[in-house]
Amino acid sequence: MALEHAILVSLAERSASGYDLARRFDASIGNFWKASHQQIYKVLGRMEAQQLVEASLVEQDGRPDKKVYAITADGRLELARFSATPTPPEVLRSELAVKLRALPFGDRDAVVASVRARRVQHEEKLAYYSESSQRFYPDAEHVPQDQLGSWLVLRGGILAEETGLAWCDEILQALGAER
Amino acid sequence: MALEHAILVSLAERSASGYDLARRFDASIGNFWKASHQQIYKVLGRMEAQQLVEASLVEQDGRPDKKVYAITADGRLELARFSATPTPPEVLRSELAVKLRALPFGDRDAVVASVRARRVQHEEKLAYYSESSQRFYPDAEHVPQDQLGSWLVLRGGILAEETGLAWCDEILQALGAER
DNA sequence: ATTCCCATGTAATTAGTTACATGATTCG
């Protein structure tokens, strides 16, 4: 499972509580790996038992106590091991594609509505990624070595959203619908 | 769950045995929805109980008997209902992105190897899609109405593979690696 | 002789989702 590894990466970048991680999995990491807080707490528990991470209780005033997790030496080893592993092809599941294929048996207008909604999502994500790109990497030609990975992931996001947008436009045009 | 609906689409296009479906989920449908034969048989059983599909036993000589499944009236209703449903955003999980993000803590050469392997996969799929496109839709300007959905799905595949390829090239260039 | 294709499943396990649960503080 790669959720463990996504968590290890995130903790290697900076220690965090389960709650913090859940927020990261809603934003930065969440851009390429989604996870709910329930799932995160469950996996964190298992990872602590495996000594990939260790928790320290931090008391706070005015706020609930929290358990801050840090990656351990074992965790770093596991992350390096994972990094050296061949990457299986990604499993894609496109519900929109199922609905397109179902067009002859379904509701054309409703599918158009789904595509329009998807188009808006792509536009929003693209705007968000573009802004992040300008803010964090103003000079695309000279990205610091230690941020190369994050930059490349962001680039992947931008490319994917642009493509998604282009696909939506092709679909809408082919179905004779306005944007 | 949309596996049910992917099966319904496939059976609406043409009745099939579980084995046939498994092969379709390795090729055409499998291009946007993956499923193993075990999963397919299990879901088919449930769908038969729900009367979304019905099976008829076909005896063959020289080959094992097979159960050919056909979509029922209820199945068609369910498919139409599904088609009219809003489509939730796709949950993306990119193990390659996790590994890119893990670059500072991992094995750079191994990640380059993963990207090269991924690049080959994209090239192969793109070649396969392009060939399908030319074979089944030689005139892209005049795709028959009843094949519009399939054509658009294929277009989505082509766009996605082209983008994946471009991303791999960006990564390899940024990491100073040859293709 | 061995492997591939046809054909259908069960069993065990892991991963992920949805629903439920609690409780303090801060902001409008």
Place this chain on the structure above:
DNA sequence: CGAATCATGTAACTAATTACATGGGAAT
């Protein structure tokens, strides 16, 4: 006063993967 944020979980369920299981025929 109500909603949002911070903070952590359990329980029940659904979906998916991996391993196991069988057996005939056709091709190399």
